[in-house]
Amino acid sequence: MSGSSPARDRQRWCGLLAGGLAAALALAAVLNGDAGVRRARSDPEAVRLLRAAAEAAGRVPYEGRRFLTTWSRRRPSTTTVSVSHTPGDGTYYEGRAYRSDAGAFWGGASGFTSETLGLLARNYVIVRSADSAVCGRRTRVVEARRGDGSAAGRFWIDSETNLILHRELLDAMGHKVAATGFTEVDLSRRAYSVRAAGPAASPATLWADRLDRAELSDLRHDGWPVPKDLPGRLTLYDARRPEPGGVVHLSYSDGLAAVSVFVQRGALDEDRFTGWQKTVKRGRTVFRRESLQRWAVSAGGGYVYTVLTDAPQSTADAVARGLPHDRPPFWTRVGRGARRLGSWINPFG
């Protein structure tokens, strides 16, 4: 008996060593794969161009017509709107909406924030491509490539002003998923008065209450589902709400595709979803609809999720299906109850 114990120990150690070696090799393989993406270095000039384009969005005055096209099963849907921008004032959208420059994101209508630019550089290889022309203007083209070298997004940047005139989002097969930009643009006007351009338009403003890290942590403690990451390398980069206790808007991105998740307490009134496609997969119901943008709505665990994105419908569906739908675990519920009891008892709370 005592003679077999060292042998068993040796076997155990050998097993542990083999397992550790296998784990180290797997980790090295993963890191190596990731490093493979990083090894194909982004072109610093291309990154600089994108940064300059984000800055130009708030600095350059323009007037023109913008479009947004999305493809669903290869069929495009397009909408257009006349637009004019005066730096320091705002952007006017054909009598429908007005967006002030004050309080807008850095990057404005370029589609970039400082956070999403960082995510783009982290998840994709950014390189220059052959120059081209948009609306009769010379443009420099920047391409974001996946690890396998396929193009995931392209940007046409005006050579003179650095304004993004056209951008495209591509799927893994190389098919266009969404495109946005100008069909016509005039960059020659200077002191253009947005307010004098037409009748008063309804202001389009971001929800004021931007949630910082501590507030997000509090929300999570209160049981709100606020994932830091979503499938497809989507990372949370912004969270805000119009007023406390209502709906919370979580913004995710991988640097190219933007996915919004609106979370609100309650149950779903399914009778209101006539005309939507209902899918049930693994016990989870998702209402989906493809129009100009992709929508997916699901509910569970006392919350309703509305997912909106320009990315393919499959992304919206996967996100809606992947969000928490179950009741909170036992100890989470007990902990939340204890905190509530404490706050009720605490006179200073």
Next chain:
Amino acid sequence: MLAHLAGCARCRGEADALRRLKGRLRELAQPPGAADADEIPSGDFLTRLRALGEGAGETTSTQPTRPVRPSGRPARPAPQSRPRDNRPAGRAAAAAGGRPRRRYLAVGAATLFIGLGTASYVAGGGQEPATVTPAFDRFAVEHALTSGDVPLTDPLTDPSEQIPVQAPPEP
């Protein structure tokens, strides 16, 4: 008792001493000889001496006594023939009163734990959620503003804006 004395050297020694004392007393009770008449203490002195011994025996009995609780069981005979309890007082007291106290403490803690746990579980549950309808139009604008896109009206949120399919512009 004899069996106990056979095994317990201490009690055996004490019994021997008592036996010797008894023998001495018995000898004292016998009528003295004429020669010893002066050495024998008086009867009054002996009576007082015995009384002193009994009194001392009573005062040394400091064991705590528990009140007798009424019970349906027949009363056990008083442990007169039982040897004196020579165990340390602390351990004896713990054996007598510590266990119930500890039991009360455990039951109280368990009750508190279960009560607080149940209250927390109940308080931690969400209220029955009311049905909600997402505000698609607001959501579309908010999404456009955060993603840097133009806040265009989505045909989903505004059917009057339904766009016919058309060829998208190419760069």
